[in-house]
């Protein structure tokens with residue numbers, strides 16, 4: 001392990017894309033506090049009206065997906081359960097919560113009583129072995145409506161919480 005970044009930016013012929021706005025992002029990050037802590041410590045600080053986005057490793061209870069070897073070591077099923085409890089508590093405090101996770105019955109069971117669940121299809125193009133590249137089903141978990149927005153300046157499309 002060399003500790004180097006191993007995901008390429010842009011394409012083979014166009015490394016920095018016209019839509020990359022690193023300077024804007026750097027300016028925004030000047031006003032951010034970045035915490036390197038366990039998720040529970042951070043999420044428990046969130047208060048009513050705060051927005052939480054969680055993108056945990058996709059560990060599932062009975063794991064037959066391509067992420068099994070990688071995720072079980074860094075994020076055990078017990079962590080997945082602990083995260084769901086923590087996010088349900090945050091939702092009950094009035095936080096806006098958005099989570100991406102594996103589309104798997106064990107994950108559905110953790111969130112189905114408290115959140116809106118939407119399955120999504122995603123193309124995975126980054127994997128050392130081609131057998132792990134392809135279309136995966138993922139789950140979007142949230143407790144607020146999503147509205148499409150258009151960022152006119154750089155033509156990105158995205159979603160944002162409705163006020």
Ligand SMILES: C[S@@+](CC[C@H](N)C(=O)[O-])C[C@H]1O[C@@H](n2cnc3c(N)ncnc32)[C@H](O)[C@@H]1O
Nearest residue numbers: 036037038039040054055056057058074075079
């Ligand atoms: C699917 S990746 C998230 C990728 C990220 N959203 C991005 O776009 O780069 C899952 C992340 O969860 C982090 N993680 C694992 N265990 C954690 C824990 N106990 N508390 C906080 N983060 C953790 C991992 O280090 C990893 O960066």
